[in-house]
Amino acid sequence: MKLVIISGRSGSGKSTALNVLEDLGFYCIDNLPVMLLPTLMQQANQQGTGLVGMAVSIDARNIRSELGNFADIVSQLPNDCILEIIYLDAHVDTLLTRFSATRRKHPLTDADVPLFEAINKEVELLHHIADMADLTIDTTHLSMHQLRTMIKNRVVDKDSNEMSILFESFGFKHGIPKDSDLVFDVRCLPNPYWDPQLRHFTGQDQAIIDFLSDESSVNEMYSDIDDYLQKWLPEFQNNNRTYMTISIGCTGGQHRSVYMTERLYQAYEKRYQNVQLRHRELNP
Incomplete structure (x- = not known):
């Protein structure tokens, strides 16, 4: 079964990407704990979901030690699992503007950590995933519609063996x-x-x-x-x-x-x- 992992900094478009995959037949889970990935795929293979594939979003809300062990955890996936890692990012100024527009709280902000610092801190927390990404998408200049089209054309409509x-x-x-x-x-x-x-x-x-x-x-x-x-x-x-x-x-x-x-x-x-x-x- 195909497994698509969506990751990236908050505000980069992960929810949009996950929604596209869900609309196209993937079983999607937001903010799955990294340690559960092998168990999830083992159960999916055993039960035969009949779905196009699985898609999970993994971000900075995960346990830090598990993010650091991302490569080891991924190595435990079933041998027949077709894995693709998609990492989304955007310029810091763009992320600041998006948070200002939506007035959402960044998951890493608190009384001692301002938004700018939290956005930069995510780079450190997620670099293990970013380093393993099959596809990195800069969403700085992409509208929501353009991102949806790109995910569909480059990820879903692509055969597993083609570039x-x-x-x-x-x-x-x-x-x-x-x-x-x-x-x-x-x-x-x-x-x-x-x-x-x-x-x-x-x-x-x-x-x-x-x-x-x-x-x-x-x-x-x-x-x-x-x-x-x-x-x-x-x-x-x-x-x-x-x-x-x-x-x-x-x-x-x-x-x-x-x-x-x-x-x-x-x-x-x-x-x-x-x-x-x-x-x-x-x-x-």
């Missing part, structure tokens, strides 16, 4: 996506922004596509990135890597990175079964 690949464009001036596995910088390419007639378009528009397609340096950059991915993605997959987030960045995330990301996505969706596309700055 899920996300091509994502971004602007360096807005920060590098924290969940990137590979980052390619295309800021050295000709920039359509400096042409007033092209500035208001994006890399999805034909005017920008025509402009960049005619540049030899753009085609050389694409060829080099494509060669690298064709050579090394199979090696990552052979090493049991099931998720890859490939981020392409330019200055503002509007033209060059969008064009290159679209071009790579169109090529790789024909080579792999689960390939996703996201333009971070175009879909805030």
